[in-house]
Amino acid sequence: MELIRSVAEMAALGRKWRAENLRVGLVPTMGYLHEGHLALAQRAVGENDLTVLSIFVNPIQFGPSEDLAVYPRDLDGDLAKAGAVGVNYAFVPEAEDMYPQGFGTSMDVAGVTETLCGASRKGHFQGVCVVLTKLFNLVQPANAYFGQKDGQQLAVVRKLVKDLNIPVHIAGVPIVREADGLAKSSRNVYLDAECREQALVLNQSLQLAKRLFDEGERDASLIKAAVQAHIETAPLAQIEYVEMVDAVTMQPVRRPEGQVMLAVAVRFKGTRLIDNVLLG
Ligand code: AMP
Numbered sequence: 387m388e389l390i391r392s393v394a395e396m397a398a399l400g401r402k403w404r405a406e407n408l409r410v411g412l413v414p415t416m417g418y419l420h421e422g423h424l425a426l427a428q429r430a431v432g433e434n435d436l437t438v439l440s441i442f443v444n445p446i447q448f449g450p451s452e453d454l455a456v457y458p459r460d461l462d463g464d465l466a467k468a469g470a471v472g473v474n475y476a477f478v479p480e481a482e483d484m485y486p487q488g489f490g491t492s493m494d495v496a497g498v499t500e501t502l503c504g505a506s507r508k509g510h511f512q513g514v515c516v517v518l519t520k521l522f523n524l525v526q527p528a529n530a531y532f533g534q535k536d537g538q539q540l541a542v543v544r545k546l547v548k549d550l551n552i553p554v555h556i557a558g559v560p561i562v563r564e565a566d567g568l569a570k571s572s573r574n575v576y577l578d579a580e581c582r583e584q585a586l587v588l589n590q591s592l593q594l595a596k597r598l599f600d601e602g603e604r605d606a607s608l609i610k611a612a613v614q615a616h617i618e619t620a621p622l623a624q625i626e627y628v629e630m631v632d633a634v635t636m637q638p639v640r641r642p643e644g645q646v647m648l649a650v651a652v653r654f655k656g657t658r659l660i661d662n663v664l665l666g
Contacts, residue, residue, distance in 0.1 A: 387465065387468060387469035387473055387474060387475065387476060388474065388475050388476070389465065389475075389476050389478060390475055390476065390477045390478070391478055391479065391480070392479070392483060393479050393483045393484060393524065396477050396479070396524045396525065397523075397524050399475070399525075400523075400524050400525045400526040401526070403436070403526065404526045408435040408436060409433075409434045409435045409436075409528045409529070410434055410435065410436055410437070410438060410525060410526065410527045410528055410529075411430030411431070411433060411434030411436070411437040411438070411527060411528070411529045411530070411531065412430070412437075412438050412439075412440065412521060412522070412525045412527035412529070412530040412531070412554075413426045413427050413430050413437065413438070413439040413440070413473070413530075413531045414440050414442075414517075414518060414521055414530065414532075415439060415440060415441055415442075416441065416442065416443045416444065416457065416572065417441035417442075417443065417458075417459055417460070417461065417464050417478075417572070418457075418458040418459060418460055418464065418572035418575075419441075419460075419463070419464045419467045419468065420562075420570045420571070420572065421562050421570055422533055422535060422561070422562040422569075422570040422571070423439075423467075423533075424467060424468075424471050425533075425559055425560075425562050426531040426532070426533060426559050427439055427468060427471050427472075427473050427531075428471050428472070429531055429557065429559055430473075430529065430531050431471060431472040431473065433529060433557075434527075434528065434529055436474040436475070437472065437473045437474050437475070438473070438474070438475045438476075438477055438525050438527070439468045439473045439475070439476050439477070440476075440477040440478070440479075440521055440525075441461070441464055441476060441477070441478045442477075442478065442479055442481075442484065442517065443457050443459070444481075444484075444513055444514070444517040445481050445485070445513075446485065446509075446512075446513035446516060446517070447509075447510050447511075447512075447513030447514050447517065448510075448513070449507055449508065449509060449510065452507075453573075453576075457572070458572055458573075458575050461478065464476070477521075477524075477525070484517070484520065491516060492512050492516065493512055493515040493516050493519065493546075494512055494515075495511065495515055495542050495545050495546050495549065497545070497635060497636070497637070498538070498541050498542050498545050498635060498636040499511040499512075499538075499542055499636075500636075501538075501629065501631055501636050501637065501638060502538045502627060502629055502631065502636060502649055502651070503538050503539075503651065503660065504538065504542075504636075505627075506626055506627065506651065511538075511539070511542050514539060514542065514543075515542065515543075515546050518530075518543055518546065519546070519550075519552070522547075522552050522554050527554050528554065528555060529554065529555045529556075529557055530543075530554050530555070530556055530557070531557045531559055532556060532557070532558055532559065533558075533559050533560075533561065533562075534558050534559060534560050534561050534662070534664070535561045535562075535569055535570075535571070535660070535661070535662075536660070537633075537647050537649060537662045537664075538636055538649070540556070540558050541633070541634060541635075541636050542636075543556055544556050544634075561661070561662075563589065566586060567586060567589035567590065567593075568582070568585055568586060568588070568589060569588070569589065569659075569660075569661045571659065573657060573658070573659065574659075576656075576657040577654060577657055578655070580622065581622055581654035581655055581657060584620035584621070584622050584623060584654060585620075585652075585654055585659055587616055587617045587619060587620040587623060587652075588617065588650055588652060588659060588661040589661060590616060591612075591613040591614075591616040591617050591650065592613070592648060592650070592661060592662065592663040593663075594612055594613060594616055595609050595612065595613050595648045595663060595665070596648075596663050596665060598612060599642070599665045599666070604641050604642055605640075605641065606630040606638075606639055606640050606641060606642060606646075607640070609630065609648065610628050610629070610630060610648075613628050613648065613650065614628045617650065617652055620654075622654050622655060623652050623653075623654060624652065624653040624654075625650070625651075625652050626651035626652060626653060626658065627649070627650065627651050628648075628649075628650050629648075629649055629650075630642060630646055630647070630648050630649075630665075631646065631647050631649065632644070632645075632646055632647075633645040633646055633647045633664060642665060642666055643666075644666060645664055645665070645666045646664070646665050646666055647662050647663070647664055647665070648662060648663050648665060649661075649662035650662065
C-alpha cells in the first residue's frame, strides 16, 4: 500500500486514474481504524479497480467544545490494517494542505442537516460536506463507501451528490458491532469499564424498538418512549436525542411509512455515542 501525504499528489493521481478509465473506490475515515471501517474498505476493494482510504481528522467538522485535540490516532496501526484488507492507497493529508491560508468556502445541505446530530452539532455537517466534496474532487472515485452507523451523514452525502451532480455512487454499509452489540466506534476507547457496560443499553433499546415495530406498533411516540425508558435504566446515560426520522429526508415522523430510522445519541461521562436502526 502506498501512502500519499500531499493534496497535489492526490489530485495528480486522481486525474491519471480518470484518464486511464480506472474504477476507483474511496473510503473516507478519520482513522483509528476498527472492523467497521474495514468492512467499508473490504467492500470497496471487492468492487473497484483500486481503493483509496483517506484518514483525516477534519478540524472544520468539530465544534469548539468537541474532542478534536484528543481524537484517537494510530497511523502505523491504521496503515497495517488498511493494507491487510487490500487498500491500495492511504491518503493522509495535513490540515494546512487541505485548508490553506485564505480558505473560505462553506456548504449547507438544507433539510437533512437540521435534525438529530445536525441540530446538536452546529456546523458539523457543513464541515463534513466541504471535506467530502474536496475528497471527491481529488480522488474522482466511481464509488464512495459510508457506514450506516452515521445514518444521517449517509443521508446528507446522498443529498449532496444528488444536488450538485457529483458523479460518484454512494454505497451504504451496515453497522458493525462488538460481540455484545455495542456499535464499533473509534470513540469507544474513551469509555471506562462502567460506561462500557452501561452503553449496551443503546443497542438493546434499538432492538426493543425493532421488536415493537415488527409486532405492528406504528405510533412513533410510543416506540420512542420505550427506547428512552430503556436507555434511562443506565444511571450514567444522558440522552441527547431519541428520534424517529424518514430514512431519506431525516425529518421526524409520527407514523412510520416506508423506511424510517430510529436514531439515538447518548452521553456517558462526556463520551457521546450514536447508534440507529432502520425500520421498514
Ligand atoms: P469515522 O472514522 O468515524 O469518520 O468513520 C468513517 C466511516 O466509517 C464512516 O462512513 C462511518 O459511518 C463508518 N463507520 C464507523 N463505524 C462503523 C461501524 N461500526 N459500522 C459500519 N461503519 C462504520
